[in-house]
Amino acid sequence: MNIIACIKQVPNTTDVKIDSQTGRLKREGVxxxxxxFDEYAIEEAVRLKEKNPGSKVTVITMxxxxxxxxxxxxxSRGADEGVLVCDRPFGGADxxxxxxxxxxxIKHLGNFDIIFCGKQATDGDTAQVGxxxxxxxxxTHIAYVKKIENIDGKTIRVERLMxxxxxxxxxxxxxxxxxxxxxxxxxxxxxxxxxxxxKAVIKTLTAADVNADLKRVGLDGSPTQVxxxxxxxxxxxxxxxxxxxxxxxxxxxxxFKELGIV
Amino acid sequence: MSSINILNDKCVGCxxxxxLCPFGAISMEERPGHPKKFGLAKIDLDKCVxxxxxxxxxxxxxxxxxxDAPAQGSDKDKYRGIWVYAEQRHGEISSVVFELLNEGxxxxxxxxxxxxxxxxxSNIKSxxxxxxxxxxxxxxxxxxxxxxxxxxDPYTDVLTRxxxxxxxxxVLMGATNIGRSFASRVAARIGTGLTADCTxxxxxxxxxxxxxxxxxxxxxxxxxxxxxxxxxxMATVRHKVFKQAxxxxxxKGEIIEVETDYSTLLNRTKFVQFIKDTSAKINxxxxxIIVSGGRGVGGAEGFKLLKELADxxxxxxxxxxxxxxxxxxxxxxxxGQTGTTVDxxxxxxxxxxxxxxxxxGMNSADTxxxxxxxxxxxxxxxxxxxxxxxxxxIIPNIIKEIKSKK
Numbered sequence: 114m115n116i117i118a119c120i121k122q123v124p125n126t127t128d129v130k131i132d133s134q135t136g137r138l139k140r141e142g143v144x145x146x147x148x149x150f151d152e153y154a155i156e157e158a159v160r161l162k163e164k165n166p167g168s169k170v171t172v173i174t175m176x177x178x179x180x181x182x183x184x185x186x187x188x189s190r191g192a193d194e195g196v197l198v199c200d201r202p203f204g205g206a207d208x209x210x211x212x213x214x215x216x217x218x219i220k221h222l223g224n225f226d227i228i229f230c231g232k233q234a235t236d237g238d239t240a241q242v243g244x245x246x247x248x249x250x251x252x253t254h255i256a257y258v259k260k261i262e263n264i265d266g267k268t269i270r271v272e273r274l275m276x277x278x279x280x281x282x283x284x285x286x287x288x289x290x291x292x293x294x295x296x297x298x299x300x301x302x303x304x305x306x307x308x309x310x311x312k313a314v315i316k317t318l319t320a321a322d323v324n325a326d327l328k329r330v331g332l333d334g335s336p337t338q339v340x341x342x343x344x345x346x347x348x349x350x351x352x353x354x355x356x357x358x359x360x361x362x363x364x365x366x367x368x369f370k371e372l373g374i375v
Numbered sequence: 376m377s378s379i380n381i382l383n384d385k386c387v388g389c390x391x392x393x394x395l396c397p398f399g400a401i402s403m404e405e406r407p408g409h410p411k412k413f414g415l416a417k418i419d420l421d422k423c424v425x426x427x428x429x430x431x432x433x434x435x436x437x438x439x440x441x442x443d444a445p446a447q448g449s450d451k452d453k454y455r456g457i458w459v460y461a462e463q464r465h466g467e468i469s470s471v472v473f474e475l476l477n478e479g480x481x482x483x484x485x486x487x488x489x490x491x492x493x494x495x496x497s498n499i500k501s502x503x504x505x506x507x508x509x510x511x512x513x514x515x516x517x518x519x520x521x522x523x524x525x526x527x528d529p530y531t532d533v534l535t536r537x538x539x540x541x542x543x544x545x546v547l548m549g550a551t552n553i554g555r556s557f558a559s560r561v562a563a564r565i566g567t568g569l570t571a572d573c574t575x576x577x578x579x580x581x582x583x584x585x586x587x588x589x590x591x592x593x594x595x596x597x598x599x600x601x602x603x604x605x606x607x608x609m610a611t612v613r614h615k616v617f618k619q620a621x622x623x624x625x626x627k628g629e630i631i632e633v634e635t636d637y638s639t640l641l642n643r644t645k646f647v648q649f650i651k652d653t654s655a656k657i658n659x660x661x662x663x664i665i666v667s668g669g670r671g672v673g674g675a676e677g678f679k680l681l682k683e684l685a686d687x688x689x690x691x692x693x694x695x696x697x698x699x700x701x702x703x704x705x706x707x708x709x710x711g712q713t714g715t716t717v718d719x720x721x722x723x724x725x726x727x728x729x730x731x732x733x734x735x736g737m738n739s740a741d742t743x744x745x746x747x748x749x750x751x752x753x754x755x756x757x758x759x760x761x762x763x764x765x766x767x768x769i770i771p772n773i774i775k776e777i778k779s780k781k
Contacts, residue, residue: 124399124592126592126593126712126731126732126735143399149712149713150713176421177421177422178421179421201420204420204421204423204424205377205423205424205425207568208559208569208571209562209563209566209567209568209569212563235593235712236591236592237571237591238571238572238590238591238593239571239572240555240556240559240571241555241558241559241562241569241571242559243559244527244555244556244557244559244560244563245559245560245562245563247560248531248559248560248563248564249563252643253527253528253643253644254527254556254560255527255644256527256552256555256556257552257556259706270647272650273552274552274707275464275552275553275649276551276552276658276660276661277464277651277652277658278649278650278651278652279649279650279652280524280525280646280647280648280649280650281646281647281648281649281650282526282644282645282646282647283644283645283647284643284644284645285643291556293706294706294709294713294714295706332377332424332425332442333377335568336566336567336568336602336604336605337568337569337570337600337601337602338442338600338601338602338603339424339426339427339598339599339600340586340599340600340601341426341428341598341599342397342426342428342596342597342598342599343596343597343599344595344596344597345590345594345596345597348738348743348757349757350755350756350757350758350761351758351759351760351761352759352760352761353750353755353761353763354760354761354762354763355750355762355763355764356764358764358765358768358769358772359772361762361763361764361769361772362769362772362773362775362776363772363776365744365760365762365773366773366776366777366780368744368760369688369777372720372721372742374663374664374688374689374720374721375688375777375780
């Protein structure tokens with residue numbers, strides 16, 4: 114089985130601080146990590162490989178040269194190969210242009226059976242690249258997968274998380290799935306994995322390599338444009354209550370009444 | 376290709392742009408042959424998205440941005456009208472749709488165009504009236520057993536065909552699990568722009584561009600996004616941000632059953648069944664009131680107390696990642712970065728310290744009530760009402776107090 118996991122390198126949100134003077138994001142010293150949802154995508158791909166001997170997991174990311182470290186980390190967690198889609202014309206891409214660039218790279222790499230993506234990335238929070246990529250590859254997709262119930266040579270049966278429960282869906286191959294946290298608990302890199310990651314040769318693909326239409330990639334291939342960026346007003350604390358639990362309860366139920374919730 | 380560069384003779388190295396760049400793409404370099412303090416800005420093109428924030432901030436006009444006009448994707452003037460996708464689940468219209476109709480109606484009147492809704496499902500014709508009652512001028516219906524439950528393939532086929540035929544200028548969907556998956560696929564097939572999870576919408580009447588404002592970086596920054604050259608402009612909109620459209624007495628609308636050869640629809644997935652989450656009467660996305668617990672709840676037993684309060688208030692039970700990872704409560708209740716983002720009227724955080732990953736999932740709540748023994752924890756610092764004390768002493772007293780009032 115040929116399995117692909119698409120990942121993104123994102124700034125670690127835990128590190129992101131707001132500069133109280135300028136009200137802007139402080140980026141200095143912010144560590145880059147694998148998008149947390151993509152860790153579940155990598156893990157699910159590796160688990161599937163382990164259940165189906167002879168399978169291969171390829172991890173793909175689009176990003177600047179430093180995104181190579183995310184691919185190596187994925188290899189340390191059990192992936193076999195890393196592919197970096199990296200070229201100046203790819204820069205400034207929105208979700209449509211990103212999906213196009215990734216689809217060009219995946220077509221260039223050849224056959225695959227399953228693609229895993231994280232539900233969304235924690236910097237952009239769009240959840241749009243996975244389904245968009247499936248559309249551009251001409252394959253179907255299932256978003257918000259929380260469990261693979263069954264898989265055989267021809268079909269896969271999964272649980273799709275919905276707000277009010279879950280849907281059970283069956284599908285053939287090839288297929289793209291975006292996964293949520295519930296699907297697994299990602300492993301910690303093994304010593305062998307770390308050594309593999311160190312030795313691995315990361316393949317870099319440029320726009321020319323993947324025969325991408327330059328009108329459809331990067332900023333110029335992006336229908337959406339950022340017009341303005343601003344910082345929302347920060348929440349500041351309000352009223353404090355302390356003392357006897359009965360008194361606190363009495364005061365807050367008074368507030369409940371003001372809010373109209375009792 | 377678009378380009379951006381620093382004009383070395385104009386840059387004074389003041390560093391203003393560096394602190395403003397939301398993407399951390401600007402650094403200060405030493406200027407060859409000059410003292411250290413007289414620096415020079417440098418733009419990292421791998422990080423820059425050409426948003427222009429630095430250009431407008433530079434007092435010395437030292438940043439030169441050339442944005443190529445994006446390729447003309449569609450003949451803009453042929454596209455008119457506002458559409459709302461009337462998402463249904465198990466035959467019932469989702470409440471986010473009524474919020475979209477309220478916003479859609481405003482946009483439609485500013486542009487002097489009709490408001491239309493698209494209803495896709497099976498045996499759903501009777502629901503068209505609910506939409507018309509709330510101000511919809513035209514309801515397009517696809518009604519067929521294949522469409523009973525949401526599946527990306529057939530739904531994408533019918534909606535894209537209709538969009539390509541009727542050419543609306545704006546298409547709005549709820550940022551629900553269905554909407555996020557469905558809209559992405561439709562936008563990719565049409566090749567137009569899609570903006571995710573909007574929390575504010577406005578119209579520029581001259582250009583007819585939709586100003587789509589949305590949080591990014593977990594709500595640390597807000598971005599206003601345009602789709603200037605492509606039509607339709609597509610957006611998913613966050614649930615519970617906008618008010619629901621009111622019923623307009625006597626409003627008349629047209630119902631159009633779209634003629635479709637359903638046998639030609641692509642359908643590569645098979646819907647097997649739906650399993651309802653029976654652990655909650657109301658799910659966290661729909662709830663106006665959420666009683667949420669973290670590490671301080673101590674165990675599954677503690678969540679029973681939270682559930683009792685939630686039931687009393689007609690709310691849902693939420694949880695932090697710590698509580699979910701300890702198996703005290705299922706993942707569907709998790710609020711925050713790797714869980715659900717919620718926007719309730721009242722969020723009651725019980726024994727949740729307020730890690731940033733949790734805060735970004737709930738900090739847009741109208742009112743936050745925190746109960747915690749540690750008055751200095753982040754959640755207590757941002758709470759509208761911060762109650763200092765033990766949740767197992769305070770909550771039973773709150774429950775008693777509410778019951779005594781009933």
